[in-house]
Amino acid sequence: MSLRSRINSPEPGAGQHEENHLVGVYRAKLLEEIDLAEMSALAAADRRVRLERVLGHIISREGPVLSTQERAVLIRRVVDEALGLGILEPLLEDASISEIMVNGPDRIYVERGGRLEQLPLRFSSAEQLMQTIERIVSTVNRRVDEANPMVDARLPSGERVNVIIPPLSLSGPVLTIRRFPRAFTLQEMIALGSLDEHMTMLLAALIRAKFNVIVSGATGTGKTTLLNALSGLIPEGERIVTIEDSAELQLQQSHVITLESRPPNVEGNGRVTIRDLVRNSLRMRPDRIIVGEVRGGETLDMLQAMSTGHDGSLATVHANSAEDALMRLQTLASMSEVEIPFVAIKDQINSAVEVVVQLTRFADGARRVTEIALVDSHGREEYRFATACRFNAQPMGPDGRIHGRFEYFPLPRGVAERLYMKNEAVSPVFGVASHEDQLVVRRSLT
Numbered sequence: 001m002s003l004r005s006r007i008n009s010p011e012p013g014a015g016q017h018e019e020n021h022l023v024g025v026y027r028a029k030l031l032e033e034i035d036l037a038e039m040s041a042l043a044a045a046d047r048r049v050r051l052e053r054v055l056g057h058i059i060s061r062e063g064p065v066l067s068t069q070e071r072a073v074l075i076r077r078v079v080d081e082a083l084g085l086g087i088l089e090p091l092l093e094d095a096s097i098s099e100i101m102v103n104g105p106d107r108i109y110v111e112r113g114g115r116l117e118q119l120p121l122r123f124s125s126a127e128q129l130m131q132t133i134e135r136i137v138s139t140v141n142r143r144v145d146e147a148n149p150m151v152d153a154r155l156p157s158g159e160r161v162n163v164i165i166p167p168l169s170l171s172g173p174v175l176t177i178r179r180f181p182r183a184f185t186l187q188e189m190i191a192l193g194s195l196d197e198h199m200t201m202l203l204a205a206l207i208r209a210k211f212n213v214i215v216s217g218a219t220g221t222g223k224t225t226l227l228n229a230l231s232g233l234i235p236e237g238e239r240i241v242t243i244e245d246s247a248e249l250q251l252q253q254s255h256v257i258t259l260e261s262r263p264p265n266v267e268g269n270g271r272v273t274i275r276d277l278v279r280n281s282l283r284m285r286p287d288r289i290i291v292g293e294v295r296g297g298e299t300l301d302m303l304q305a306m307s308t309g310h311d312g313s314l315a316t317v318h319a320n321s322a323e324d325a326l327m328r329l330q331t332l333a334s335m336s337e338v339e340i341p342f343v344a345i346k347d348q349i350n351s352a353v354e355v356v357v358q359l360t361r362f363a364d365g366a367r368r369v370t371e372i373a374l375v376d377s378h379g380r381e382e383y384r385f386a387t388a389c390r391f392n393a394q395p396m397g398p399d400g401r402i403h404g405r406f407e408y409f410p411l412p413r414g415v416a417e418r419l420y421m422k423n424e425a426v427s428p429v430f431g432v433a434s435h436e437d438q439l440v441v442r443r444s445l446t
Contacts, residue, residue, distance in 0.1 A: 055079065100175075105125055149168045226369070234251075259280075319358075333348070
């Protein structure tokens with residue numbers, strides 16, 4: 001069995017154990033020959049080139065007889081172990097992978113195109129996996145051990161990392177890495193079938209007219225991706241403050257202040273929460289506030305900001321429908337230390353939230369906007385919506401894909417009037433007359 005096939009073999013047979021042993025031996029030899037002080041002064045790319053060159057000399061001098069391909073594989077494995085994250089390095093470089101899930105040392109899954117698949121890769125032991133985890137968390141000055149068995153962190157390259165280890169995890173050390181999402185434009189999302197031109201035109205008008213928008217969806221539905229695309233519609237020159245747990249938004253406007261929360265240090269001090277940042281942002285004279293995700297007491301501060309002069313703000317929330325999104329906002333706002341009756345929070349939500357954009361991830365992996373719902377309730381009324389657009393899904397076809405079509409509904413008169421006053425046009429499929437026709441009607445009334 002060749003070196004490459006032994007590495008990628010799904011069965012941890014003698015060949016793979018032999019290969020892991022070879023990697024360990026040559027990693028030790030490599031570390032013996034290099035000057036760590038000299039290496040630390042080099043850039044990351046130069047450091048890898050230098051290590052590969054030194055290791056090539058070592059293998060030529062005393063190593064086994066290998067084919068050119070096997071030699072390249074061994075050098076890559078050893079340098080990844082010495083410098084990077086071992087067998088995870090190639091996965092992090094694969095742009096088609098959106099998430100990496102390590103369930104103990106011998107089960108590694110990835111998400112590609114919205115679908116999960118298990119890879120024929122494994123760590124040699126739980127100890128090796130723990131070494132990789134410790135290397136990851138040490139880059140962000142975090143620590144993982146029995147006293148701190150759960151860690152959330154972000155790699156310098158932007159990937160979000162979650163770690164949970166025994167005794168909390170009975171499956172051994174578990175590592176989840178979510179790739180930094182690529183910034184998609186709305187036109188690219190149209191090409192992917194996530195929405196269409198009519199919806200894009202409506203969303204653009206709502207954003208420019210400074211409607212407060214909540215992007216709702218379950219985990220992995222693309223909320224951050226859509227939020228980033230929608231933020232690109234904000235006019236240049238406005239002062240935008242973004243607030244996130246892990247800075248993922250990539251706004252292109254020139255006047256953007258990016259704030260990121262901070263976990264406590266190893267002594268348990270220095271924590272800065274999303275709520276702290278939302279409160280501070282109100283003192284920064286923002287035109288718009290964008291919160292990557294509301295998940296606690298900061299929801300109340302965000303709602304108050306939306307209803308007291310910070311129109312056009314955006315946020316995301318985990319929910320499975322538009323109504324569920326508002327109910328979840330109500331629950332999250334009640335988590336604040338401020339004692340407010342539920343009916344008063346409902347009044348706040350009805351005053352603050354104007355649009356809910358619902359995202360769904362389907363069984364075929366496709367992510368779509370399944371509803372644009374306009375909040376049509378007021379005061380302490382029960383939540384009521386006017387649906388502007390809805391995706392009607394059909395059963396999965398023989399091609400393994402889920403197809404369907406978007407349906408459109410007339411906009412409420414108040415929304416249409418506000419868009420008209422802001423000089424924002426929308427597609428006629430939403431039952432709104434053109435600006436010229438509306439102007440004729442207005443003149444006839446006066």
